[in-house]
Amino acid sequence: MSGKKKNNAITAVPFYRQSFGGDEYREIKDTIQSGWVTTGKKTKMLEEAIAGYLGSKYTIATNSCTSAMHLLLSASGIKAGDEVVTTPYTFASTSEAILYTGAKPVYVDIDYETLNLTPEATAQKIGRKTRALLPVHIAGFPLDMTSFSKLARSKKVKLFDDAAHAIGTSYKGKKIGSIGDGSAFSFYATKNLTTGEGGMVSTQNKRFAEKIRLLSLHGMSKGAWKRYSAGGSWRYDISELGYKYNMSDLVASLGLAQFKKFDSFQKKRTTAAARYIDNLSNFDAIKLPTVPNIASGSTHAWHLFLMRLRLDRLKIDRDQFIEEIKKYNIGISVHFIPLFYQSYYATRFKLTPKQFPNADLAFQEVITLPLYPDIKRAEIDYVCDAVGQICKKYRR
Ligand SMILES: Cc1ncc(COP(=O)(O)O)c(C=O)c1O
Structure with a gap:
């Protein structure tokens, strides 16, 4: 997996890339x-x-x-x-x-x-x-x-x-x-x-x-x-x-x-997450992930970057947003499809979305963006530009 480059311009960003050498x-x-x-x-x-x-x-x-x-x-x-x-x-x-x-x-x-x-x-x-x-x-x-x-x-x-x-x-x-x-x-x-x-x-x-x-x-x-x-x-x-x-x-x-290399991986993840936060804060239809109180000695491992949509400000839902992002060749995922939407768990434990309103709403809003130690700054900017263009196009 690797991001495609054409004339130095990013045209695709994979969801994940390993750092092996x-x-x-x-x-x-x-x-x-x-x-x-x-x-x-x-x-x-x-x-x-x-x-x-x-x-x-x-x-x-x-x-x-x-x-x-x-x-x-x-x-x-x-x-x-x-x-x-x-x-x-x-x-x-x-x-x-x-x-x-x-x-x-x-x-x-x-x-x-x-x-x-x-x-x-x-x-x-x-x-x-x-x-x-x-x-x-x-x-x-x-x-x-x-x-x-x-x-x-x-x-x-x-x-x-x-x-x-x-x-x-x-x-x-x-x-x-x-x-x-x-x-x-x-x-x-x-x-x-x-x-x-x-x-x-x-x-x-x-x-x-x-x-x-x-x-x-x-x-x-x-x-x-x-x-x-x-x-x-x-x-x-x-x-x-x-x-x-x-x-x-x-x-x-x-x-x-x-x-x-773990410490350096973590530094790179943190820097990448900060760039996402900085870029995405320009779009009012996007809700950023909560960050811990660094002053109290708590840190985020930034395993995943969970961007959320303010659905009341958009004319499209999360699934349609994903279809739009895919047009930019950006690899995304959704973390998580809650267990009350998994047939085995829903049936066995009689789980319904109504029992878990917060989890259900969060699930409707969330899109996981590419985040890994070797993601390039230009790749993050490419993803954020794409998100910004989609927000602008479908702003309510
Ligand atoms: C929250 C959570 N718990 C547990 C697991 C399971 O990890 P493993 O695949 O190492 O068993 C995962 C895997 O993605 C996970 O996301």
């Missing part, structure tokens, strides 16, 4: 040449690097964020008959992880401005059967972790966060992943840090971390991953029903190479 090839080659491609040294190195970055005590690499969330919930004993309070404004993974344990997801409407759950609305849905909260830091905008932590403590439930978008997000000077009972990150292809497919659990509780590690590899006794190496033993015990959720060294190699 020599570092990635070298690290992966090194792993292949080592002869050890499954979970091992490189996975451990990635876990340690990210734990250090987050200021977290324990990290466990997994094959996805979905599995990382499932591990958090199952390792804390959540099971059929229990409830987990969560958001419908997310990818299905958040609910899948809950459903895999047999527990029931209980949905709360989001805050219309931030698109995140609020502790106040969440508190309304906590009942006798609630065992955990599983909110999402949408797009990389931090949840109010102080109030969520207080709420979880007062209701004696666990606070887990879906941090799929939030590697790089800070909340009041602390990195997301170092607050609460456990966080789950995604290293999916388009995430801020990628291993192609992958994820990670972060927690501050040693026993909980040990249990998660055990469950992540078939419930096999400690060190079983080394059983084929010279220093390992063929003998192992399976003490629990576990899962096949471990990360391989091959995958971790890509993450290690990407991680070396």
Whole structure:
């Protein structure tokens, strides 16, 4: 994927472009040449690097964020008959992880401005059967972790966060992943840090971390991953029903190479988001994403740039706006189609848009614009010019 250029003028902008180069090839080659491609040294190195970055005590690499969330919930004993309070404004993974344990997801409407759950609305849905909260830091905008932590403590439930978008997000000077009972990150292809497919659990509780590690590899006794190496033993015990959720060294190699550049990736994302905000603030039919209070030590990871339409000022709806943007060869997406519009969830949990007016309205307004470390300034300007022209053409 690459933006097409003609006579130096931008004529297309892809939705996503990877930042891979020599570092990635070298690290992966090194792993292949080592002869050890499954979970091992490189996975451990990635876990340690990210734990250090987050200021977290324990990290466990997994094959996805979905599995990382499932591990958090199952390792804390959540099971059929229990409830987990969560958001419908997310990818299905958040609910899948809950459903895999047999527990029931209980949905709360989001805050219309931030698109995140609020502790106040969440508190309304906590009942006798609630065992955990599983909110999402949408797009990389931090949840109010102080109030969520207080709420979880007062209701004696666990606070887990879906941090799929939030590697790089800070909340009041602390990195997301170092607050609460456990966080789950995604290293999916388009995430801020990628291993192609992958994820990670972060927690501050040693026993909980040990249990998660055990469950992540078939419930096999400690060190079983080394059983084929010279220093390992063929003998192992399976003490629990576990899962096949471990990360391989091959995958971790890509993450290690990407991680070396992570700070610079985040700076570039922040600069790109600022340029979008600056350009788009000229158009009164556009609503900009909420930014956190930097002075309080909170930051946005800018995983996604969620532009919103002021539909009362436009003669076209979001879907028509997207058709117009496509004419400029701009790759866009929509985050998210809420779960009450997904037939499986709507049917099984009798969800309707009316139950979630904020999520429904936000969904009607949102368009995700291209945002990645290597997006060029001229590409951002091209996207914003296109948005401005469409706004002008269809202004009410
Ligand atoms: C909010 C959210 N949670 C979880 C996931 C799942 O991540 P993974 O693909 O690593 O399982 C995604 C993926 O896009 C996501 O957007």
